[in-house]
Structure formats: structure tokens, C-alpha cells
Amino acid sequence: MVDRSEIRPDFADVAVAHWQRERPDLDFAAMGTLARFARLHIAGSRHVEAVFAAYHLDRGEFDVLASLRRTGAPHELPPSQLADILLITRAGMTKRVDRLEARGLVTRRAAPEDRRSLRIGLTPEGLALIDAAVADHAANENRLLELLTEHEVQAFDAILRKLLAALEEQPPKPT
Secondary structure (H helix, E strand, C coil): CCCHHHCCCCHHHHHHHHHHHHCCCCCCCCHHHHHHHHHHHHHHHHHHHHHHHHCCCCHHHHHHHHHHHHCCCCCEECHHHHHHHHCCCHHHHHHHHHHHHHCCCEEEEEECCEEEEEEEEECHHHHHHHHHHHHHHHHHHHHHHCCCCHHHHHHHHHHHHHHHHHHHHCCCCCC
């Protein structure tokens, strides 16, 4: 256990202290932890998105290309399945695919088993781009976690899995 007297107060500690002073009737035990998690997401996203930007991609476009790439050859999926994988609307998927198709990174074609359905697939240019981008992305994410020991990474991952599984099982509750 870390001696809390050795830890310098951060932005979350200050905010919690202010709230405790102003509203001593409330429990703010979780606020600091979740504020740090939110800020970690924002700061980490900046590092991740910088890699995508180097390839002239935004996060959504990267996600589409990466989803197609990791499915294996022929690197194709129906747009509805892509939308489900990425947790976005069908309209949102259409916009992403339109942008990627205009850049020559994906194609739309009729599904061979049902010509009324479409398949979205990587072009050779899209495949080359995502292979380069994902190599830099993986290296960047590994660099971001180098600040932690292997044990800390495993513990952090286990805690995130547990919290995420619990939160995804239950709908948000109003107070």
C-alpha cells in the first residue's frame, strides 16, 4: 500500500477537497478516481489520435479500416455488422464509409449471396494504410503503458474488465 502522505495532490484531490468543504453532507469517495479516469481518457486519446492524424485518419475512420483488416481475407463486412461492431448508427457508418470510399480506401459491392445486400471491403490502398497505421498505433499504445510495471498493467486491466462488465450489465440509474 502506498503511503498517501507521499502523493502530491492533483487536480482531482483539489476538486474533491473543495466539494467536501462545500458539501460535507455528501460522499465524494469515487469522484477523484473517476475524474482521473476521465482525464486519462482525454489525455490518452490525444496521444492515440496523433498517430491516426499522421495517416490522415480520424478515430472513426481508423476503427472502420481496423475492423475490416482484423476480420482476415477478404477483409469485407456488411455495413450493418460494421456499425454493430463499432457501436454506431447505420447512418453514422454510411458517413464513415462514404469518406473512406471517396479516398479510395474501401469499396462497396453487392454481396454474392444476396445482391440486395452490400459488403464493405478494403482496397489494396486501404490495406496498406491500415497495416502501417496499426503498427504505429500498437507501438504508441505500448509506449503509453511503459510507465507501469507488467504487474500494474495486469492489475489495471483486471480492474477495468470488472468495472466495465458490471456497468454494461445494468442500465444507468437516475438518483
